[in-house]
Amino acid sequence: MRHRLLGGLACLLATAFSPAAAPAFAQEGRVIDSVTGAGIAAATISDGARVTQTDATGHFSLSGPLTGPAGRLMARAPGYRAGAATEAELDARDGTIRLRRFQPHALYLSAYGIGAPTLRENALAVVRAGAANALVIDIKGDRGLIPYPSAIPLAQQDGAREMTTIPDLAALVASLHAEGVYAIARIVVFKDEPLAEARPDLAVHLGNGAVFRDRKGMPWTDPFQPEVRDYNIAVAVEAARAGFDEIQFDYVRFPDCPERLRFAGVPTQATRLQAIAALLTEARRRLLPYNVYLAADVFGYVCWNFDDVGIGQRLEEIMPLVDYLSPMLYPSGFQYGIPGYKNPVTHAYEIVRQSLDRARERVGVAPERFRPWLQAFKDYAFDRRPFGPDEVATQIRAATDFGTDGWMLWNPRNDYRGTGLPGAEAAWMPEHAAPLPAAVSASPSSSSCS
Numbered sequence: 001m002r003h004r005l006l007g008g009l010a011c012l013l014a015t016a017f018s019p020a021a022a023p024a025f026a027q028e029g030r031v032i033d034s035v036t037g038a039g040i041a042a043a044t045i046s047d048g049a050r051v052t053q054t055d056a057t058g059h060f061s062l063s064g065p066l067t068g069p070a071g072r073l074m075a076r077a078p079g080y081r082a083g084a085a086t087e088a089e090l091d092a093r094d095g096t097i098r099l100r101r102f103q104p105h106a107l108y109l110s111a112y113g114i115g116a117p118t119l120r121e122n123a124l125a126v127v128r129a130g131a132a133n134a135l136v137i138d139i140k141g142d143r144g145l146i147p148y149p150s151a152i153p154l155a156q157q158d159g160a161r162e163m164t165t166i167p168d169l170a171a172l173v174a175s176l177h178a179e180g181v182y183a184i185a186r187i188v189v190f191k192d193e194p195l196a197e198a199r200p201d202l203a204v205h206l207g208n209g210a211v212f213r214d215r216k217g218m219p220w221t222d223p224f225q226p227e228v229r230d231y232n233i234a235v236a237v238e239a240a241r242a243g244f245d246e247i248q249f250d251y252v253r254f255p256d257c258p259e260r261l262r263f264a265g266v267p268t269q270a271t272r273l274q275a276i277a278a279l280l281t282e283a284r285r286r287l288l289p290y291n292v293y294l295a296a297d298v299f300g301y302v303c304w305n306f307d308d309v310g311i312g313q314r315l316e317e318i319m320p321l322v323d324y325l326s327p328m329l330y331p332s333g334f335q336y337g338i339p340g341y342k343n344p345v346t347h348a349y350e351i352v353r354q355s356l357d358r359a360r361e362r363v364g365v366a367p368e369r370f371r372p373w374l375q376a377f378k379d380y381a382f383d384r385r386p387f388g389p390d391e392v393a394t395q396i397r398a399a400t401d402f403g404t405d406g407w408m409l410w411n412p413r414n415d416y417r418g419t420g421l422p423g424a425e426a427a428w429m430p431e432h433a434a435p436l437p438a439a440v441s442a443s444p445s446s447s448s449c450s
Contacts, residue, residue: 027087028061029095030054031075040099043077044323046070048289074291075099078323079368079405081182082245082291103406104134104182104246104371111138111147113414114172115165122424126416127181129423134182136248136408139169140235143218144192148172152234158198173243184246184295184408185239189232189279191251192221202228204255205262212261215449220255223275223312224265233283240290247287248326250297252276253311257449272312280321295324297373300333300351303359319363324405329355329395330375332382345382348375348391352398360402367403374399376409376419389420 031043031054039058044051048068054060054077066073066087073090076082080099090097107126113119114137126132140146146155148166155161166172176183196203196211196219204212204220211219221228236247254272255261265271284294298313308314319325331344331351338354341347356370374395379385392409399407409419416424 027064027066027073027090027095028059029073029090029097030058031060031077031097031099032058033080034098034100040077040080043075043080043099046074046288046291047072048074051288069289070291073097076291076293076323078293078366079103082293084291102133102182103404104184104408105132105406106134106136106182106184106408107132107414107416108136108186108408108410108412109138109414110412111141111145111163111165114138115147116414119414123414123416124179124181126421126423127179129421131421131423133180134184134406134408135176136184136186137172138188139166139185139239139244140187140189140192140232142188142191144188144194144196146235148238150235150238152231152238154195154231155235159194160192162194169238169242177243182246183244184248185236185244186248186250187232187235187239188250189252190221190223190228190254191218192228193218195228195231196221207260207262209262212255212257212259214255214257222263223254223272223279224263226278229275229279229282232279233286236283237286237290240287240292244292246293246295246324247283248295248297249280249283252279252296253298253313255449256309256311259449269308272308272310273314273317276312277317277321280318284321293323294321295326295371296322297326297328300327300329300355303327303329303355304338306362315359315363319365319369324369324371325359326371326373326408327355327359328373328410330373330377330410331391331395332375332377332379335381343382345379345385345391348394349398352395353402356399356402356404368405370402370404371406371408372399372404373408373410376411376416377413386418388418392419392421 031040033040041054041056043054045060045062047066048070050062052060052062072084072086074084075097077099079101081102083097083099085097107123109123123135144160145163146160147163148169173183200211202221202225204222206212213219239247287294296318302309302313302315329352331348334344334351337344341350344351375387376392377387396407
């Protein structure tokens with residue numbers, strides 16, 4: 001690491017007569033591709049307290065010594081595995097940080113799935129066969145349950161800890177890393193039954209004052225409430241501390257419902273967007289010491305609509321605050337089709353590719369900033385067709401042709417047989433034929449009040 005003096009004699013004298021003052025110097029370096037040696041532009045550089053970005057050639061400058069809580073200089077860039085180095089290591093490398101290209105090809109495991117040996121091993125068999133290299137794991141699931149021993153007081157008080165399927169979060173991540181797995185922590189944010197029921201003051205309400213419940217009977221917490229946002233960020237910090245590579249916020253939105261609902265703030269498009277931005281901005285700040293990537297899931301139609309769809313999701317506000325945007329591009333979820341294609345399930349390639357193209361046209365970022373959710377479950381909205389090897393391969397091809405940073409397959413039952421992925425069929429253990437809990441087997445839907 002090259003240290004360049006910034007001040008003259010006055011600065012030296014001031015430092016000499018002020019023992020508590022830190023040395024005034026700049027730390028300069030370069031972030032490069034580990035294979036090509038090319039500089040990586042717009043990489044995020046941080047010591048856990050301060051943050052900057054590399055320029056177009058991969059160079060950066062960070063004023064002052066490494067004083068952040070991480071005790072090292074960290075770097076990450078979409079399309080790469082994150083990297084870090086101590087000051088001594090940087091000195092030995094002349095300030096160079098090398099990042100390795102990586103595209104996650106991920107399977108989803110619910111809180112139940114990660115705790116069921118058969119489902120977990122079935123997913124890992126696909127990894128071992130080379131067809132996947134990442135897992136998306138619920139650490140706060142669709143009901144708001146937290147399946148590991150959380151130290152967050154509110155999680156212990158609100159009933160979120162009613163089950164344990166992950167006895168040791170850090171040990172789980174370490175075991176996944178030993179298999180070469182990129183670990184993504186999925187956090188369902190504002191749809192939260194335990195918190196809404198234990199703390200009705202933090203819930204969304206109907207006009208008559210009753211707690212709002214969506215079409216599946218699930219209550220939601222209020223995105224305007226700072227305490228709700230802080231709670232979910234605290235879960236994210238625990239996941240990052242345990243070693244997850246990426247934090248993914250899902251249901252990072254207001255409920256989709258035509259009824260007039262009551263919140264702690266006045267719900268307009270502007271205030272909804274501000275509430276979601278407040279969560280992501282604070283999460284980004286609090287996660288800085290852990291060098292994890294931050295992602296947000298959005299509805300597929302968010303790629304097409306220019307307003308916030310009534311739920312606080314708009315590309316222009318969310319994209320600058322996350323490393324990855326993950327639109328849910330399930331053809332079954334496009335109930336109205338897209339221009340030129342009225343039947344989405346017969347045009348899976350066009351749904352995925354054109355949605356990504358439209359999103360990129362609007363926000364003007366590199367394709368690597370997107371990693372979509374793809375459909376690996378039976379159609380529920382059109383002709384009930386299974387999404388088998390052809391449909392899955394078609395969606396993956398569309399994402400690959402666009403240049404996304406990989407893809408993620410959603411199957412709510414965590415059953416990847418029939419997808420055509422190597423290892424999926426041979427891995428399946430037939431003794432796991434019993435139905436999973438309803439929270440796992442529920443199908444995704446884009447209908448109202450959800």
